[in-house]
Amino acid sequence: MIGRPEPSESQPYFQSYIDQVAGDDLEAALERPGLSDLIRGLATGLTDHRYEPGKWTLGQSIQHVIDTERIFAVRALRIARGDETPLPGYDQDAFAESTSSRALSELADELDRVRASTLDLFRSFSADDLRRVGTSSDGPLSTRAAGWIIAGHERHHIAGTDRYLERVA
Numbered sequence: 001m002i003g004r005p006e007p008s009e010s011q012p013y014f015q016s017y018i019d020q021v022a023g024d025d026l027e028a029a030l031e032r033p034g035l036s037d038l039i040r041g042l043a044t045g046l047t048d049h050r051y052e053p054g055k056w057t058l059g060q061s062i063q064h065v066i067d068t069e070r071i072f073a074v075r076a077l078r079i080a081r082g083d084e085t086p087l088p089g090y091d092q093d094a095f096a097e098s099t100s101s102r103a104l105s106e107l108a109d110e111l112d113r114v115r116a117s118t119l120d121l122f123r124s125f126s127a128d129d130l131r132r133v134g135t136s137s138d139g140p141l142s143t144r145a146a147g148w149i150i151a152g153h154e155r156h157h158i159a160g161t162d163r164y165l166e167r168v169a
Helices: 012-018 026-031 035-040 058-080 092-097 104-124 127-131 143-166
Strands: 133-136 139-142
Touching: 012 143, 026 104, 026 143, 035 058, 035 104, 035 143, 058 092, 058 104, 058 133, 058 139, 058 143, 104 143, 127 143, 139 143
Parallel strands: none
Antiparallel strands: 133 139
16 A cells, blocks of 8 residues: 655645545555546547636646656656656646647547556555655655655546536536
8 A cells, every 4th residue: 555645745735636635545546537537428529628718628638637647657766766866847838738639538548548557657666665755846756745646636637627518518
């Protein structure tokens, strides 16, 4: 079982994501049905829908979840392996703007593949690996905190999907 991180294992900003995850087992949280299941049931025409002008499309928002999971998984890997290089942040808006329009089913399939890889990665870490703390975005980040942030970030975007659906009806 991969337990919850201590608040000192990540920057305060990320605690809001960690707090969105129920339970005390990261592996169970990452295995729960999530965003990919939700978007499989949506109309394909919603991919390019924005809930208001200037906001990301639904497709961009989902791609953002995929990109963020990959980035935090790489951060976790580097920290777990003892890489002491301070890890930079990334410009999420630049990433979102550079995405191409894709079918929701394609995004759901990709998210499932990324999640399977994330689970494999976290299952491979020892207890010492999981507690190791590095520097990311100018603050502390432990391997296990990165995993909890991945799970919470997805939950955050599941909750936000309602905004896209409310404006369509």
